[in-house]
Amino acid sequence: MKRVALAILMVAALLAACGPASPPVPAKSTPQIEPPVPPTATPQPLMITVFAAASLTEAFTEIGKDFEAVHPGVTVTFNFASSGSLRTQLEQGAVADVFASANQTEMDTLITDNLAEANSTQIFLNNSLLVILPASNPANIQTLQDLARPGIKLVLGDTTVPAGKYARQILANLDKDPAFTSDFSTQVLANVVSNETNVKQVVAKTQLGEADAGIVYVSDAVAAPELKAIEFPTIDNVIAKYPISVLKSAPQPDLAADFIAYVLSPDGQAILKKWGFIPVAP
């Protein structure tokens, strides 16, 4: 038990250490058939900064590495946090090339602020949610109905975090489902012991076994396979649509557009699918 917890912590610490800035991958020296993308005459080391929702951490890190591999000399730097935090940082003058949000609201705010390009904004994936439980399942939760049992320690994203908003939306949907009592969401929300600042914190508290259950994205459960999971009925679940856009202040707008194109390409979508997201391209 102790070992497991320690191992998880070491991984969590490692992730935290290399989360915000992915280590630069040296440009491959293999001959490239495609011409290098940078429009400048001399190949200069180029960097693009991508602000992405915390739930995209694993998938975008992998996409970033692949993008760097096909664009020699380009480094992709990520800033992963809750979409609301990222929106605030951008409003306060943070410079980035691409913004990938876990909900439309934050993107719309940036468009209103004249910080994001309305016409370059597109939905690049769908995501749904589920309930995660620690591997040891300390509260012996077997069904969704068990979440309403008094004394369960449930951890959600804060109401300011998209995953937290979606979770509450799903609970409200369950109230209307005949399989649940009409005050199901009230009972479940009374069990909330913490509203975490981003969805990955919900995963961490569940991995540590401190929470009995958490509500996160399907993609988060894929990234943490040791956790148990309970799915929501499809009709009650929320399909979260993630928009992505080039930012108006982008130092590298062309490269930013290339990155978005790569995310929407079959290769990019395959990586997203691998990490549990629902691709938008058929």
Add this chain to the structure above:
Amino acid sequence: MSLLNRFGRWLSTDRRPGWVFILPSLVLLVLLGLPIFAVFWKSVNAYFFTYALAPTALSALRLSLLTSSLSTLLAVAAGMPLAYILARWKFHGKTVLELLVDLPVVLPPSVAGLALLIAFGRQGVFGRWLVPLGISLPFTTAAVIMAQTFVAAPLFVRSAKIGFVEIDPQLEEAAIVEGASELQLFRSIMLPLAWRSLLTGIVLTWTRALGEFGATILFAGNLEGRTQTMPLAIYLGLEHSLGVALALSVMLVMVSVVLLGVLRKLEKKKYD
């Protein structure tokens, strides 16, 4: 006034080297001063009280005052005897003990939070022993107080220790010759003579506890009214209402300024 005079002298005479000191200082002063000014500038408007009196802000304020006061009390109750031991007794392993007490002062709060979670979490190394007793510490107000005490109490112990060390050993010897017990010595000689250092320690500890963020959010989580203290509300406020975050920041800055004023008075008297 004297600064202005000197400034004038630098201008009138040809003592240019003065700028060697002024210019680098200005860099730091600008860096320290402008952000504080900006927080006030942005928050002082017609809506200030609407934000400052918002339920989220008030409940964070209430919880912060309660928890920081309790952790300061805890720091004094347990830290004063410890400081006394460290100041007066000689024993093996004292250096290790002093190192342990000083460690949280330099440790990043995130390390403190993680360490607390690993030690006292429900699945923690020691926390699991509490489970049969029906005690689970994470996500409780008690966890907030533990986190604050962990990072802030060492400041009190350090300050109190200095106070006890500074007392003239001849006074102690005289008291012991007169037949005073250790407890009498502590109560009648040490406490009255060290009170200024103790008070300084209390102010430092209280301020640090009030500002605690990293260890709290990791160990105690975030729930309004139970674990969401002012620094946490400020952090989350960034994501929905900048107004509440700014109003709370202004309150914390003002409280800190008042406490620093008290601290200056204490230190000034001490060395006068």
